[in-house]
Amino acid sequence: MEVLNLRPLPKVVLHDHLDGGLRPQTVLDLAGEAEYNGLPASDADSLGRWFHQEGATNLKAYLDAFRHTLAVLQTATALERVAHEAVLDLAADGAVYAEIRFAPLLHCERGLTPDAVLDSVLCGLVSATEVTGTPAFIIVDAMRQDHNSLEVARLAASFRDRGVAGFDLAGPEAGYPASGHAAACRAAIDAGLHLTIHAGEGAGVDSVADALGCGAERLGHGVRIIEDTEVAGGEIHHLGPVAAAVKAQHITLEVCPTSNVQTGAVASLEAHPIGRLLRAGFAVTVNTDNRLMSGTSMSNEFKLLVQHQGFTVDDLLAVTRNAAAAAFCDEETRREVQQRVEAGYRAS
16 A cells, blocks of 8 residues: 555544644744743654654653643643644644643643633633634543542543543553542533543553443453453454453444554554454544644555555544544534535545
8 A cells, every 4th residue: 555645534532642743843843832941852853753752661751741741831821832733743743633632730830720721721722723623622621640630630621621522541540430429420420421431552451441341332452352352363353251341232432543552551662453353344543632742644654554464545434434434422413524524535
């Protein structure tokens, strides 16, 4: 397959972190405005290379870079700018729909209220959607290691009619089970929000099972579900009980191939289970996770899957259809996105 023409293909992004997708020059600009002197480089090219976490050996090392982006995202203008630029950049790469997630309470260190944080980000999304025509929604993250998830769920619910579409549990899986935040998950669901939970990345099958017990419709990453299968000849031939439940319930996997390698969830792109899971009928999608830290884009993820997994145009269309079907949006928006996907692939 020709890998040079992937950029125009329509893409549906379900898993992209606001604080992991900044432009390097924007980080520099915002650091200057905030008088933040902790950046490891003073020019955009060097800073971009530093942020690129290709050499990270585990999830903790990968996440350490976020201290810098969080430090410069503590004002309303900074948050609005970064949200606006995120949609512009995704749309320029072919995204016809995007869900961007972040943890509002991490942006209150300089006096912003959680409501002001969310308002600023949503303003940025709206203005970018007006420019690009790419619908964009917010998923609100609560952090597993904190004890305020119910507060965060209620905050997300209060913005449900303004562009917040879902609730998520992020942060370290090991030692912080999703079930410890069951009340927050239930509050989000009861308020009409969709639920996705990071699981099957930094921990294994038990983490996935725990997320399912909380009502997760989608799994952030979810790649370690492969540990509950039997593989022979490169293909999945048997499903354990958790994997069988994920497949039967059409639980969507928000797979982020480059990030999965960088955080140690999988050993390499060649060894990544995404192809096997797709061929076995799992609801696989492809995502960026953190475009800055992973040095990636949706087009790059597609290219890597073509090069290292043998994906075809039909495979790319399949994962994009899966993403459109699983999007946390209203049905009218979904139909419009699906039409754009089909038309774009027909024209490719």
